[in-house]
Amino acid sequence: MNNPFQNALAQLDKAVKIKQGQKFSDEFIQKLQQPDRDIRISIPVKMDDSSTKVFEGYRVEHNNTLGPYKGGIRYHPETEINEVKALAFWMTLKCAVAGIPMGGGKGGISVNPKILSKGELERLSRGWVQKLSDVLGPHKDVPAPDVNTTPEIMAWMADEYAKITGDKTGATFTGKPIEAGGSEGRGSATGLGGFYVFDALRKDLGLPEKCKIVVQGLGNVGSNAAQIFSDHGHIVVAVSDSKGGIYDIGGLDIKKLLEHKKNTGSLAGFGDSKQITNEELLELECDVLIPAAFENVVTDTNAGKLKAGAILELANGPITPEADEILFKKGVPVIPDILANSGGVTVSYFEWEQNLKNEHWSEKEVEEKLLELMNQASKKVYEKSKESNTDLRRGAFILALEKIQEKM
Numbered sequence: 001m002n003n004p005f006q007n008a009l010a011q012l013d014k015a016v017k018i019k020q021g022q023k024f025s026d027e028f029i030q031k032l033q034q035p036d037r038d039i040r041i042s043i044p045v046k047m048d049d050s051s052t053k054v055f056e057g058y059r060v061e062h063n064n065t066l067g068p069y070k071g072g073i074r075y076h077p078e079t080e081i082n083e084v085k086a087l088a089f090w091m092t093l094k095c096a097v098a099g100i101p102m103g104g105g106k107g108g109i110s111v112n113p114k115i116l117s118k119g120e121l122e123r124l125s126r127g128w129v130q131k132l133s134d135v136l137g138p139h140k141d142v143p144a145p146d147v148n149t150t151p152e153i154m155a156w157m158a159d160e161y162a163k164i165t166g167d168k169t170g171a172t173f174t175g176k177p178i179e180a181g182g183s184e185g186r187g188s189a190t191g192l193g194g195f196y197v198f199d200a201l202r203k204d205l206g207l208p209e210k211c212k213i214v215v216q217g218l219g220n221v222g223s224n225a226a227q228i229f230s231d232h233g234h235i236v237v238a239v240s241d242s243k244g245g246i247y248d249i250g251g252l253d254i255k256k257l258l259e260h261k262k263n264t265g266s267l268a269g270f271g272d273s274k275q276i277t278n279e280e281l282l283e284l285e286c287d288v289l290i291p292a293a294f295e296n297v298v299t300d301t302n303a304g305k306l307k308a309g310a311i312l313e314l315a316n317g318p319i320t321p322e323a324d325e326i327l328f329k330k331g332v333p334v335i336p337d338i339l340a341n342s343g344g345v346t347v348s349y350f351e352w353e354q355n356l357k358n359e360h361w362s363e364k365e366v367e368e369k370l371l372e373l374m375n376q377a378s379k380k381v382y383e384k385s386k387e388s389n390t391d392l393r394r395g396a397f398i399l400a401l402e403k404i405q406e407k408m
Helices: 004-018 026-032 081-098 118-132 151-165 189-201 220-231 254-264 278-282 321-330 343-357 363-387 392-407
Strands: 037-046 052-063 069-076 103-110 141-145 212-216 235-241 244-247 274-276 285-291 307-312
Touching (some): 004 081, 004 392, 026 392, 052 118, 052 141, 069 081, 081 363, 081 392, 189 220, 189 307, 220 235, 220 254, 244 278
Parallel strands (some): 069 103, 212 285
Antiparallel strands (some): 037 052
């Protein structure tokens, strides 16, 4: 099993080695190699059958040089401390790349939420806040949703935090439902931000006006991305979820497909599509491959077989450092996660700002602000990669590190 935090540190090391002229100080790099704080908690939850079950929870606060720690909470059976540390580290860089005044954090609980009742899920979520309320706060640490956490869960958490602390701003948690102080456009923000980044870089990367797209992972991010790319005239030829994928060379009707999945719980049997495995999906010929599920899906064993013109990382850490090298040598551009999926944290930051100012922006305003920031970030990352004669990932890392070191 690849250790995501070791992968993150390997990426850091490669970026530091590229940097010519003004070097990053050893002390600065050492600071980034460890989070400011990593917290593990036990959360006892009274189950519906009156038994008590204890869950393990986490919060990693990586770096707050640019602003309060910011980052999602992940509910997954395989969530563990090294994954959370890696995600917090990437979040520090992501906020710097996006140009927002936040730092990097991440949280999680080792749990399969699908086997909990709604009541058990609520008690677990409130329990996470009870154990961590003293380190959270609108100017300290601002969590958000991630894998398997929903606006409803964020509303429970925000409510619990308000009960414990009396905080009335609602700005400690983002990704809340609109009626509980959430922002317009937050649900689709990561997918839309990814599209804006792709659109800003498409010509520079030599991609056609109408691209063939493959999406791995049809959670919130992947399904929004598939719909947005399709709406903008690109052809989505294959998609997958955890059970497998489907492929149709002529293109999939994403709206109907998502309806089909909602009704049947599966992608199988949709139209004239052919069933394929997740492994086969990654190796399809396409203009843009979008990994939108989990870490480490492109490794040194399959990177050489990929036939994509470019890769847009909407998942965090989907490509291992060894695979990165193979793709770089093959001339396959990778638009890195710390740029490609920064739309989510950017709109979370907008929500935080709206809560603190007691404002509510329209969806149009949110999308315009997001477009502006994503365009600026894409341009800067591309310029930095050219100036440093390297790939986009290392360009993004160097851009982020320069901003953080300067502020430190």
